Amino acid sequence: xxxxxxxxxxxxxxxxxxxxxxxxxxxxxxxxxxxxxxxxxxxxxxxxxxxxxxxxxxxxxxxxxxxxxxxxxxxxxxxxxxxxxxxxxxxxxxxxxxxxxxxxxxxxxxxxxxxxxxxxxxxxxxxxxxxxxxxxxxxxxxxxxxxxxxxxxxxxxxxxxxxxxxxxxxxxxxxxxxxxxxxxxxxxxxxxxxxxxxxxxxxxxxxxxxxxxxxxxxxxxxxxxxxxxxxxxxxxxxxxxxxxxxxxxxxxxxxxxxxxxxxxxxxxxxxxxxxxxxxxxxxxxxxxxxxxxxxxxxxxxxxxxxxxxxxxxxxxxxxxxxxxxxxxxxxxxxxxxxxxxxxxxxxxxxxxxxxxxxxxxxxxxxxxxxxxxxxxxxxxxxxxxx
Amino acid sequence: xxxxxxxxxxxxxxxxxxxxxxxxxxxxxxxxxxxxxxxxxxxxxxxxxxxxxxxxxxxxxxxxxxxxxxxxxxxxxxxxxxxxxxxxxxxxxxxxxxxxxxxxxxxxxxxxxxxxxxxxxxxxxxxxxxxxxxxxxxxxxxxxxxxxxxxxxxxxxxxxxxxxxxxxxxxxxxxxxxxxxxxxxxxxxxxxxxxxxxxxxxxxxxxxxxxxxxxxxxxxxxxxxxxxxxxxxxxxxxxxxxxxxxxxxxxxxxxxxxxxxxxxxxxxxxxxxxxxxxxxxxxxxxxxxxxxxxxxxxxxxxxxxxxxxxxxxxxxxxxx
Numbered sequence: 220x221x222x223x224x225x226x227x228x229x230x231x232x233x234x235x236x237x238x239x240x241x242x243x244x245x246x247x248x249x250x251x252x253x254x255x256x257x258x259x260x261x262x263x264x265x266x267x268x269x270x271x272x273x274x275x276x277x278x279x280x281x282x283x284x285x286x287x288x289x290x291x292x293x294x295x296x297x298x299x300x301x302x303x304x305x306x307x308x309x310x311x312x313x314x315x316x317x318x319x320x321x322x323x324x325x326x327x328x329x330x331x332x333x334x335x336x337x338x339x340x341x342x343x344x345x346x347x348x349x350x351x352x353x354x355x356x357x358x359x360x361x362x363x364x365x366x367x368x369x370x371x372x373x374x375x376x377x378x379x380x381x382x383x384x385x386x387x388x389x390x391x392x393x394x395x396x397x398x399x400x401x402x403x404x405x406x407x408x409x410x411x412x413x414x415x416x417x418x419x420x421x422x423x424x425x426x427x428x429x430x431x432x433x434x435x436x437x438x439x440x441x442x443x444x445x446x447x448x449x450x451x452x453x454x455x456x457x458x459x460x461x462x463x464x465x466x467x468x469x470x471x472x473x474x475x476x477x478x479x480x481x482x483x484x485x486x487x488x489x490x491x492x493x494x495x496x497x498x499x500x501x502x503x504x505x506x507x508x509x510x511x512x513x514x515x516x517x518x519x520x521x522x523x524x525x526x527x528x529x530x531x532x533x534x535x536x537x538x539x540x541x542x543x544x545x546x547x548x549x550x551x552x553x554x555x556x557x558x559x560x561x562x563x564x565x566x567x568x569x570x571x572x573x574x575x576x577x578x579x580x581x582x583x584x585x586x587x588x589x590x591x592x593x594x595x596x597x598x599x600x601x602x603x604x605x
Numbered sequence: 606x607x608x609x610x611x612x613x614x615x616x617x618x619x620x621x622x623x624x625x626x627x628x629x630x631x632x633x634x635x636x637x638x639x640x641x642x643x644x645x646x647x648x649x650x651x652x653x654x655x656x657x658x659x660x661x662x663x664x665x666x667x668x669x670x671x672x673x674x675x676x677x678x679x680x681x682x683x684x685x686x687x688x689x690x691x692x693x694x695x696x697x698x699x700x701x702x703x704x705x706x707x708x709x710x711x712x713x714x715x716x717x718x719x720x721x722x723x724x725x726x727x728x729x730x731x732x733x734x735x736x737x738x739x740x741x742x743x744x745x746x747x748x749x750x751x752x753x754x755x756x757x758x759x760x761x762x763x764x765x766x767x768x769x770x771x772x773x774x775x776x777x778x779x780x781x782x783x784x785x786x787x788x789x790x791x792x793x794x795x796x797x798x799x800x801x802x803x804x805x806x807x808x809x810x811x812x813x814x815x816x817x818x819x820x821x822x823x824x825x826x827x828x829x830x831x832x833x834x835x836x837x838x839x840x841x842x843x844x845x846x847x848x849x850x851x852x853x854x855x856x857x858x859x860x861x862x863x864x865x866x867x868x869x870x871x872x873x874x875x876x877x878x879x880x881x882x883x884x885x886x887x888x889x890x891x892x893x894x895x896x897x898x899x900x901x902x903x904x905x906x907x908x909x910x911x912x913x914x915x916x917x918x919x920x921x922x923x924x925x
Contacts, residue, residue: 355705363673363708371697379663380698383670383678390627390652390676412693415663422658577700577740579709579764582793582840 265538268310268474269529271331272302273544274551276526278336279326281555282343286505290563291343293356298324300468300500303525304432306331307473308400311481318366318384318399320377323358324432324499325402332367336558346565353568374407378416378429385425398484400428406437408454409445417490421458424489428480431492432467434499435521439511452494460490467497468521470529471536498522609776611754611784612642612715616679619761620650623677626761628654629664630681630715639683640717640776661687665694665714669702672710677761685716685770686730699766700741709764713757718770719811719861720909722902729898729905731810731860734867736768737839744768744839745792748813750781752836755789763792772811779814795842797849801831804855804922807846807872809835812859812910819915828923838868846872847880854885855922861909864892886925891918 279297286295298305301324309331312319319332326339341349342360350360351369361369368380381399388394407413408431420427431451435442448454455462461483465476473495480491498521502509516522533539539547606614619626628643634656637644647654657664661682668678682688688695695714702710720729737744743765747753753771760767790796798808799817806816813834820830833849835841850856856876858869869890876888893909910918 351705352707359705361706363702363706368670368673369702369706371701373693373697376662376666376694376698379660379666379694380670380673382663383667383672384674385670386667387671387674387676390671391674411690412662412666415658415660416666419658419660419663419667577704578743579703580743583791 262536262538264310264478265470265474265533265536268303268306268327268331268470269533269539270547270551271306271309271327272470272526272529273547274330274336274554275302275306275327277548277551278330278339278555278558281559282339283505285343285559292345295343295505296323296358296503297501297505298326300498300525301325301432301434302327303470303473303529304430304465304467304477304495304497305329305402307470307477308402308428308430308481310474311478312398312400315366316397318368318381318397320368320370320381320399320401321358321361322370322377322402322404322407324404324434325358328402329367334361334367336554337561340555340558340562341565344559344562345567346562347568348565349562373412375403375410375412375414375416377401378403378413379419381427382416382420382423382425385420385427386423389425394426396485398426398428398481400430400481400484402430402432404437405431405433405435405442405445405451406440407431408451409437417458417460417492420490421460426484426487427490428477428484429490429492430477430480431494433494433496434467435497435516436499436503436509436512438503438507450494452492455492458490458492460492461488463491463493465493465495466521467495468523468525468528469532470525471532496521497525500524606750606781606783607777608750608753608771608779609640609642611750611781612757612771613644613646614784615754615757616643616646617649618758619677619679620646620653623761625675625677626653626679627671627676628679628681629657629667630655631657631659631683633657633681638681640773642681642715642717642771661689661691662694665691665699668712668714669694669698669710672699672712672766673702673708677711677713679761680712680714682714682716684728684730685718685732686727688714688716688732695736695742695766695768696739700739702741703765704741710766711761711764713761713767713769715757716768716770717773719772719774720898720905721773722905723900724773724898724905725900726897731770731862731893733768733770733809733838734860734862734871737868737871738866742766742768742839743792743837744770745837746770746772746809747836748772748775748798748808748810748834750779751784751789754784754786756792756836759792770810774811775814790836792837793840793842795836795845796834797831797845798834799830799832801829802853803828803830804857804919805831805833805846805849805853806857806859806915806919807833807835807849807869808859809838809868810861812861815910815912815915816859818912819919822912822916823919828919830919835868835872838871841868841871841875843872843875843879846876847883850876850880851883854883855925856884856888857915857918857922858888858890859910859915860890860892862892864890864895867892886922889918889922891915
């Protein structure tokens with residue numbers, strides 16, 4: 220299905236063939252192949268991605284503290300260990316032009332794509348000034364009209380939504396150079412929504428990138444109970460889309476492979492499926508101690524911290540130095556502190572001022588169900604439950 | 606002009622007048638749709654009418670994405686029954702979107718609904734109550750050729766997700782000489798389909814016609830039955846229903862859907878709560894049997910309310 224005409228793709232394929240083998244419809248890249256392709260990587264890209272990783276880690280550490288102090292209602296879901304994959308995707312996309320549908324562990328990607336830290340702290344802390352105005356929380360946030368749709372909890376569901384946004388742009392004649400991307404986990408690849416969405420995107424040959432962050436556990440369920448193929452990237456051939464693999468703990472590899480996937484989608488090669496191997500270095504949520512992850516998995520290659528790896532890589536490649544990283548860290552700590560403090564000072568949503576209107580339409584004869592009328596004057600908001 | 610001609614003509618009108626409208630569904634392009642509701646439209650509007658894979662979830666996800674981008678997709682489910690596969694995208698993605706994000710998703714899902722003889726359990730369902738249950742959806746149930754035309758056009762113009770329930774039994778059976786394309790009743794208003802004074806039957810979609818038939822029969826016994834056509838089950842024009850009950854003092858809520866809960870239960874609940882003082886007899890409901898819709902025409906015809914069973918129910922109501 221995929222045309223191998225692009226010269227860069229050919230070059231990558233040649234490297235991959237020596238080390239990792241190829242699939243007929245796409246390129247399987249192993250780590251060394253990715254590193255070989257890194258030679259031409261943009262220094263600014265790496266600095267941007269790294270800074271997003273760092274800010275995300277610092278922000279999420281703060282969220283964890285706030286959760287444990289009882290300051291956040293509902294769950295807290297962190298992307299620790301997945302920042303390299305997330306930041307690489309977010310950095311490869313262009314806000315204002317591209318579509319990015321982040322998922323549960325994409326704080327780094329959101330930051331790289333330009334989401335203000337305040338969006339995060341306001342949504343977690345329930346400020347009415349946040350993008351969701353208290354109507355939805357935590358990682359359910361975004362700006363759909365600006366190319367960042369808001370996830371629902373039903374996994375795999377964003378794949379076809381991104382496809383629809385791209386489909387619409389094609390109909391409007393505004394598709395040139397646009398890419399739509401979304402992230403999902405290994406567990407979501409078992410859903411019908413993932414299958415239907417990716418198949419549809421392939422039929423329409425949409426400029427789309429689906430990044431699977433295979434963190435080895437869907438909540439507590441290991442890969443062996445989730446799929447039976449040797450590697451999820453093998454599915455790319457079945458869908459007729461490009462397929463790429465990457466070590467998700469390696470920022471240089473992620474930048475190269477995900478950057479390549481985005482480039483291919485942008486230049487007409489159709490949907491790309493990227494499977495990143497890594498380990499979630501946290502529970503499913505902060506309520507979960509992840510005690511189901513065996514020690515030998517924590518201790519293996521994918522158990523390493525991608526932020527440590529990235530720090531080393533950026534210093535080694537001269538993209539930055541320790542002094543600058545320290546300054547970035549100080550600056551990020553201050554930005555996070557300010558974003559938390561501001562959100563905490565802002566008002567919570569007021570149930571008395573809530574419109575309680577789920578429809579944009581207004582009718583001459585209002586549908587005045589007694590239930591709706593009662594809730595409009597409901598005296599007591601539901602008590603907060605941690 | 607038939608009911609399905611009106612649906613086709615409405616889509617023709619929409620494609621002609623609004624560049625943000627496109628049609629997406631299984632077999633709807635060159636083939637013209639399983640019921641020919643899009644016949645000729647793919648040729649008339651190149652690049653606007655698309656065949657979809659058999660992926661109701663992804664079809665609805667695509668519609669939500671396109672709606673976010675300001676398009677007005679019209680999705681044809683081949684049968685209402687199959688919308689259950691796209692249920693998640695409809696009730697969790699589309700229906701919650703405006704409330705959560707402030708960004709409306711103007712999309713319309715056409716559901717070929719209701720039973721026809723021999724269609725069986727999976728090509729006969731009435732899904733309006735299921736969708737009306739969820740906040741954030743508008744559910745339209747046109748009973749006439751004119752409403753089939755105007756409510757589709759008006760529904761697509763709304764900024765909310767619209768579930769448009771078109772009754773398959775009416776497709777070719779229901780005819781009108783022509784459609785007045787000018788002034789018409791807006792969405793949200795019920796209609797008095799037949800004026801009367803002894804009892805009110807509240808119905809929608811194909812059951813409006815069964816109710817009118819029953820009313821004609823009871824006229825021979827001297828009973829004058831009023832029939833209210835809800836037109837849309839959400840929004841529900843309870844004011845028109847209450848005004849009718851105020852005139853007649855008796856209510857029969859009639860529906861083709863399954864009996865547990867649903868539109869008829871909602872109508873009875875609201876009239877009981879808001880118009881208890883208007884009632885001279887306990888309000889009644891008549892629905893299909895609480896079984897899957899059966900295949901055999903003899904079973905099917907007895908599964909749903911018929912003029913006979915409606916007359917029986919009304920006689921009991923009038924005897925109180």
